[in-house]
Structure formats: structure tokens, C-alpha cells
Amino acid sequence: xxxxxxxxxxxxxxxxxxxxxxxxxxxxxxxxxxxxxxxxxxxxxxxxxxxxxxxxxxxxxxxxxxxxxxxxxxxxxxxxxxxxxxxxxxxxxxxxxxxxxxxxxxxxxxxxxxxxxxxxxxxxxxxxxxxxxxxxxxxxxxxxxxxxxxxxxxxxxxxxxxxxxxxxxxxxxxxxxxxxxxxxxxxxxxxxxxxxxxxxxxxxxxxxxxxxxxxxxxxxxxxxxxxxxxxxxxxxxxxxxxxxxxxxxxxxxxxxxxxxxxxxxxxxxxxxxxxxxxxxxxxxxxxxxxxxxxxxxxxxxxxxxxxxxxxxxxxxxxxxxxxxxxxxxxxxxxxxxxxxxxxxxx
Amino acid sequence: xxxxxxxxxxxxxxxxxxxxxxxxxxxxxxxxxxxxxxxxxxxxxxxxxxxxxxxxxxxxxxxxxxxxxxxxxxxxxxxxxxxxxxxxxxxxxxxxxxxxxxxxxxxxxxxxxxxxxxxxxxxxxxxxxxxxxxxxxxxxxxxxxxxxxxxxxxxxxxxxxxxxxxxxxxxxxxxxxxxxxxxxxxxxxxxxxxxxxxxxxxxxxxxxxxxxxxxxxxxxxxxxxxxxxxxxxxxxxxxxxxxxxxxxxxxxxxxxxxxxxxxxxxxxxxxxxxxxxxxxxxxxxxxxxxxxxxxxxxxxxxxxxxxxxxxxxxxxxxxxxxxxxxxxxxxxxxxxxxxxxxxxxx
Numbered sequence: 001x002x003x004x005x006x007x008x009x010x011x012x013x014x015x016x017x018x019x020x021x022x023x024x025x026x027x028x029x030x031x032x033x034x035x036x037x038x039x040x041x042x043x044x045x046x047x048x049x050x051x052x053x054x055x056x057x058x059x060x061x062x063x064x065x066x067x068x069x070x071x072x073x074x075x076x077x078x079x080x081x082x083x084x085x086x087x088x089x090x091x092x093x094x095x096x097x098x099x100x101x102x103x104x105x106x107x108x109x110x111x112x113x114x115x116x117x118x119x120x121x122x123x124x125x126x127x128x129x130x131x132x133x134x135x136x137x138x139x140x141x142x143x144x145x146x147x148x149x150x151x152x153x154x155x156x157x158x159x160x161x162x163x164x165x166x167x168x169x170x171x172x173x174x175x176x177x178x179x180x181x182x183x184x185x186x187x188x189x190x191x192x193x194x195x196x197x198x199x200x201x202x203x204x205x206x207x208x209x210x211x212x213x214x215x216x217x218x219x220x221x222x223x224x225x226x227x228x229x230x231x232x233x234x235x236x237x238x239x240x241x242x243x244x245x246x247x248x249x250x251x252x253x254x255x256x257x258x259x260x261x262x263x264x265x266x267x268x269x270x271x272x273x274x275x276x277x278x279x280x281x282x283x284x285x286x287x288x289x290x291x292x293x294x295x296x297x298x299x300x301x302x303x304x305x306x307x308x309x310x311x312x313x314x315x316x317x318x319x320x321x322x323x324x325x326x327x328x329x330x331x332x333x334x335x336x337x338x339x340x341x342x343x344x345x346x
Numbered sequence: 347x348x349x350x351x352x353x354x355x356x357x358x359x360x361x362x363x364x365x366x367x368x369x370x371x372x373x374x375x376x377x378x379x380x381x382x383x384x385x386x387x388x389x390x391x392x393x394x395x396x397x398x399x400x401x402x403x404x405x406x407x408x409x410x411x412x413x414x415x416x417x418x419x420x421x422x423x424x425x426x427x428x429x430x431x432x433x434x435x436x437x438x439x440x441x442x443x444x445x446x447x448x449x450x451x452x453x454x455x456x457x458x459x460x461x462x463x464x465x466x467x468x469x470x471x472x473x474x475x476x477x478x479x480x481x482x483x484x485x486x487x488x489x490x491x492x493x494x495x496x497x498x499x500x501x502x503x504x505x506x507x508x509x510x511x512x513x514x515x516x517x518x519x520x521x522x523x524x525x526x527x528x529x530x531x532x533x534x535x536x537x538x539x540x541x542x543x544x545x546x547x548x549x550x551x552x553x554x555x556x557x558x559x560x561x562x563x564x565x566x567x568x569x570x571x572x573x574x575x576x577x578x579x580x581x582x583x584x585x586x587x588x589x590x591x592x593x594x595x596x597x598x599x600x601x602x603x604x605x606x607x608x609x610x611x612x613x614x615x616x617x618x619x620x621x622x623x624x625x626x627x628x629x630x631x632x633x634x635x636x637x638x639x640x641x642x643x644x645x646x647x648x649x650x651x652x653x654x655x656x657x658x659x660x661x662x663x664x665x666x667x668x669x670x671x672x673x674x675x676x677x678x679x680x681x682x683x684x685x686x687x688x689x690x691x692x
Contacts, residue, residue: 028374084636085435096456108452110442268640290430294614
């Protein structure tokens, strides 16, 4: 094994200084301002750096407060939610579709709790490791916008915050699509429509629930039971078991799951209980993951444009970093994808 | 909107110098070596940096060739494969489970082609933006190990390379599990066992195919047809359509899919063709994604430990960066998960 495999020592500013026959201070000056060193010295330093493979560009940008070419994504999620996730890979793919063309990189940190999350934002920005942030998974009473404002960090918030936001936001508006779904259920004769909500602390979970509840009430129906499914397949299955354990007069004939993965968990429990989809229970999900159209029966769902959220968020953030005024609010629109699981309307 | 939202200008080394009443060179010297400046001046510079919120730590480490606290992950995949991927989020979650405890961050770049890939490795390491790399998705005749050796970059290769490797490798060995699966198929009376292979350029796809082929031959059977499914649900569905389009005497009664997602695509096509699983066609996948046990029928599969690959790879790389000699080869073992889709053996 050569030294390279375990980390051959990379050349330092001292090595460059030694090779160029100058002091480290001279290298720093050449690097930081270009002043205070003669052009001959600057050229010797440049030559030495090239020969040694010493590249000061990132460090130089960092020292001078110039853009670094990196954006940060701090994700506070449990590994269980990340495993086989519907949102994250697509969102990241959207970000990267913009960044790769601009030679930018994404710096990702997964954090277990709010305290580590705050420290990580401060450190990534304070240590000038990233230029700005994309903020996702807004929680109820999320403290990040205020914290990022205090840090002076450029950021784009993905998702609709409660109240107004000082940061540009990019939102997936699914209100109309959810309203359309509930109307289809009602037209097919359903009177008890249940909802399986994702993580109760996540704002997007709360918003989907509110849209469902409002749509049901607007049709003069009582909202059916609500269960929580934590956005996972297992969570969706367990929520469905709790729904089926209810008395007959509380049992819904249609269920709107807050994510496709939870609906797939529901499929399994409904199937084991001998219930036909959509004959006995009509089902719909949210996301439109690739699996949705391959499920049996194909799953009706509200399409959310994860990749577009990533690419639009990255684009707006890059524009901000270039000094352009961002649009304060960008809205994408969810879309109702009708498939067999929700049955035919009357 | 305050300046912070669009990127309040962060303090630079010049601002620190001005506030401390010293030259930029003095700040650089204090930062780079601590020599050539009096302790009083150093304290003034430190004080000015604190007041301005100027944090030199990352840049200082970078300039001095010290560990940066970041590892790089360069992923050459099309967005289609990333969308709803079985490997990537779990693998990342494993990496992060190690890095977050060590205050390290992951720098991720998605790249579209081999040329951008090579340039990205060079730039991330040459610009001292990362300390080392985790290398995944080994391709047939992969040029990255040689390139990383040339760069002198520390790296851990995830997956078994062809031939010997100068870099530490961490491998998921699924040979025995695939052999056990094929044996179960044979015991249940299957004589034509097909395989749906993932991306033909990926080494892991080729290795799964070889294990299947060898296991079939060892039982004195002829390997059934092979189709390619690109590791996606759609790809698995299309490969299954091609299998069903074959003449009766070439039609398999069992199919081993190189990934669970491809098997789920197969479920949909087999179901539409009126074929019962496992009655008419026995099915098995690879990965053991959370969905596998919730499919209908539950999917027999070879479990691959994605998260453990990530955590072990990150652990070995961090140990290397601390100067410890890594184990040259670490082996995890795949596991056969028998469920209803493969039928009962005789």
C-alpha cells in the first residue's frame, strides 16, 4: 500500500513557501490580496503551487468571504424515515440538476435533534463552509428561519411556513388536488372519509390534513377518523389496523393517506382483512412515487413535484447568492392522479 | 427584507485586520502559523474576529493541510435511478450515523458522465474541500481507483472490485444467499429459472448474475433467460413482458430479479397476465427494501445491508484519516429472506 491509500500528506502553504523560496507570509499575501508582493514573487509562488499540486482556490475564497460554491442541506430525520424515502432522493436530484451545471456542491448533514441542528447550521455557515441553505421539513413552530436570520445566512424555505416568511419560499400547493379527491369520493357515495396523517410535528403533514378536513366539511360531511402513520409503510399499516378496529358506525369506506408509502402499508392490512380495494374501501395516497402506478390496484394519489421543488429551490438560492432579488414566493401546484384504487364516481 | 435574506456580506480577513488595527498579513500570520506576531496582536486579532463573527477555522485547516472534517461522495447516476432508490438513502443514513458523532459532513456531487465525474473528484480533493472519498457503484473497468491513487486521495471502495484493490474494500457478499435461493427454487421443482439483471455496466449487477448462473449450473440445470431491467420498477416490468413474450418451452417458472423494485415491476405485469405468484411463477428479489414484506404476496429476497455498508465504510475512512491502517477487506454477508412469493419447497 502506498502512502496515497492512507492519506499521503497534501502539500501545505509551508511547502509552497519553501519551494518558492519565500516566507509563508508572502504566500498568504499573494493569496489574500495580491498586494505587497512583487509580480516576480507572485509568479514564483504560482509556479511552486502548480508543481506541488497545491490548489488554494477554495481556501482563498473562504478567506476572502467570496462565494464558496456550496449549499447546505441540514436534515433532521431519523434513519427510519430516510430509509426508502419518497421525498429526499428526488428532491436532491432536483437540486443537483441545477448545481452540477454551476460546478456547485451540496454539503449534507443529518442531525438527530434540534440542538445539533442549530449548532450545525451555525458551524456550516460560520466556518464559511457553505454559502447558504435550503430549508426543508418545516416543523410546527420551527425556529430555523429566525436562527438563520440571526446568522445572516441566505436561505430558501421549501414548504409553506405558518404566517409570513422573511425568506423566499417555494411551496407545493395541493389544496385544490385534495379538494378534487374528496369530491370524487363523495360523488362515489362515500360518507365517511378517513385520513392517515404523517408525522404530527411536520407542517406539511398538518397542511394535508387541514385541506382534507376543509374539503370534507365544505361538502357538509363529518370528517372521518384521523390516525397517524409517521410517513412509513409500517406506520401506514398500523394506522389502518387501528381504523379497522373501530366500531362499524365509525368505520370509513374511503381513506386518504398522507403519503403513498403509508397507503401501500394500508393495502397490505386491507388485503389481509379480506377487504377489496376499492370495492370495500377506496384508497388514495400523496406523492405519486413511481410505485403508485404499479401497485395492485394502481393507486390514486396527489402528485407532489419533489424534483421541481429541489431544482427551483436551488435556482432561487443561486440567484440570491449572485445578488439578484429572489421571488418572495414560488408556488408549484399538486395534481390529482386518478387510478383504480379510488373507484369510479357515480 | 433585511440584507441577511439575500446574503449579508460576511466579514473578510480585511475587515478583521481593519478592526484589529493590523495588516492583513498579520492576520494571515496569526492564522497560519501563530508566529511573527506578538501575543498582544494575536489577542487583538482574535477579539476582532469574535466581534465580527469571523470564523477562520475551516479556511485555516484548509490552508495548513489539516483534516477538514468532510468526506466526499460523487454519484454518477441518472435522476431516474435516484428517484425512489433502494440503496442510496439507506447508505447515506449509515454514513451519517458515523459522521454526525464526529462532527463531520458529507459533500455530495451528482454527475452526469465519466468526464465530469473525474473532474469532480480532482476538484473536491485538489481544492481541499474533502479529506477522502467513499466510492460506490463500481463499473466494469472502473477507472476511479487508479485516478484516486494518482490524486493521492484516501478512499474506501464499497463493493467488490474486479481483481485486487489497493484501496480498502467493503463488500456485501451475497453468493451463499443466492445459492440458497436457487436451491429452494430447484427443490420446489423449477427447472427454468430466469434472471432479471440490473444495469449491465454495474459490477454489482454482474456479480448477482454470476452467482445465480453458477448456482443454477451447480444443480445441473440450464440457466433460464436473462433480461435487463435497469434497477427500476418500470425496467423490471418491461423485462417481465419480454420474458412472457417468449415461446412456451423457454418460459421460466421462477424469476430471480436483481432488485426488489424490479420484482415489484414484475408483480404488476404477471398480475395483468393473469398469472399467480407463486402458483404460476415463483418470484424473488434482492435488497429487502421495507416494501418487500408488504407486497402481495410478500416478496422473497436477498437482504443486502445498505446502511451497514455506509456506516462501516465511513468508519474505516475516518480511521484512515486519523492515520490508522485500515482492514484491506471487510465483508458483510447477504441473507436469504424467504417469504410467500417463492412458494414452498417440496
